[in-house]
Amino acid sequence: MTDTALVIGGTRFIGRHAVEDLIENDYRVTTLTRGNREDPFADDDRVSHVDGDRTNDRDLEAAKLSADPDVVIDCVAYHPADVEAATDLFADVDAYVYVSSGAAYGAEHVPKREGETPLEECTSEQATDDSDATYGNRKAAGDRGVFAAAEDGVNAMAVRPCIVYGPHDHTERLDYWIDRVLTCDRVVVPGDGQNLWHRAYVEDVARALRVVAERGDPGAAYNVGDRRALTLEETLETIAAVADTTCTVVPASADALAAGGLEPSDFTLYREYPHLLDTCALADLGWESTPVEEAMARSVADHRESDRDGSEWDPGREAEERVLGVKDTI
Incomplete structure (x- = not known):
């Protein structure tokens, strides 16, 4: 039986490469986006699409019903409430993978290690903010949401990329x-x-998301960056x-x-x-980075x-x- 995957946000950069990696590894993929950008998979019969806003619970539920996913890759959870809603709705999937960020780390350690380097704090005001200044705080709060969901039995994990680069990079x-x-x-x-400033090649990030979904430990976070x-x-x-x-x-x-x-x-x-992430935990799952x-x-x-x-x-x-x-x- 073919595994199914729902990619929340799958047409722009990290999500686009995640979709490509999944279909290359024989997943049947559904994307959930607002439809504001051109869909590079519009003519690909291996990819289905649901129009919707991930912050709308009905749209998220509709995507779940349409995709019936084994795996959920969440590329556009920018607030802790997004993670809380997703881990609740997708509590029964085989794997929920949250795209966090190296910005979630709140201490300047070299390198930054999962489970050792402290994360940013996040106030209630920061949790609902949309500015760049609170991005790391909100990503860290999302990580804590993943950890809490895992304690409740959800197979939820986080992947923390550093600065991502590669084809279709809209940040330029x-x-x-x-x-x-x-x-x-x-x-x-x-x-x-x-x-x-440690960077991560986008195809490696996409592969990391799948590898973590397939082999990661519930409640774990995995750094990803060029080796x-x-x-x-x-x-x-x-x-x-x-x-x-x-x-x-x-x-x-x-x-x-x-x-x-x-x-x-x-x-x-x-x-x-210097900003450097330790990627040994991800490598231990069998992930490798592109030279x-x-x-x-x-x-x-x-x-x-x-x-x-x-x-x-x-x-x-x-x-x-x-x-x-x-x-x-x-």
Whole structure:
């Protein structure tokens, strides 16, 4: 008998890749989305679709009746109430997997480990907020909802990705750096280039969601990220290598950046303190990550085929040129 899966949110980025991974592994898949975006699976007879809002209990129930899922992958639970409603409704499924985040961690440990590194607290006000400032708090509260459901007998688990990148990445954070490498001979990076913000290739995240559904322990959380984490400078060098081009990475201190009216935080994927997740628990389930060179090559190829350029993250090339001018005089 073919296993069935319901993916709550399955047309944009992580959810889209989760659907692709599931159907490649012989699942019959149903997606639940509001229908606000083009459905990449509209012509795929292996994927059914239900229009609905996951925050509407009737829509969620309709999706359950339509899919009759063995597995539920919840990609768009942004508030703890979403997790509570889902773990209640899907209490009888074989596996409920909540997409949490590395942002749920509330302490700057290196690396961050499941069950050891404290999670963010979440007040009642934060639990219903929609701002970026409370994202980690809300994800942590969702994790605690998963743990509570598991104590009540629900086969619920959480997967915590760090920054996710790869094909169809609507955030365009990595696209900014790819565009810089492809179009500029010299690329300014903040600091000494050694800052580290752990990232996870999206196909690996999708595979992790399925592996956890199939083999994970109820009430457990699993970090997911590249098994080899790259510094920002290494990231640009890897982009250049797989793109068969060259560029000079120019590290710039805060003082040098000030010449262009810039600060380190003006650059996407910059983080002053290293963010690194321990992925051993997931690896123990048999999960493996894609080699970073291969993951980056696929990401660059997708960037070239898309119209994404990461311009919303652009601190301004003219400002960078002023920084480069200062660097040249030192």
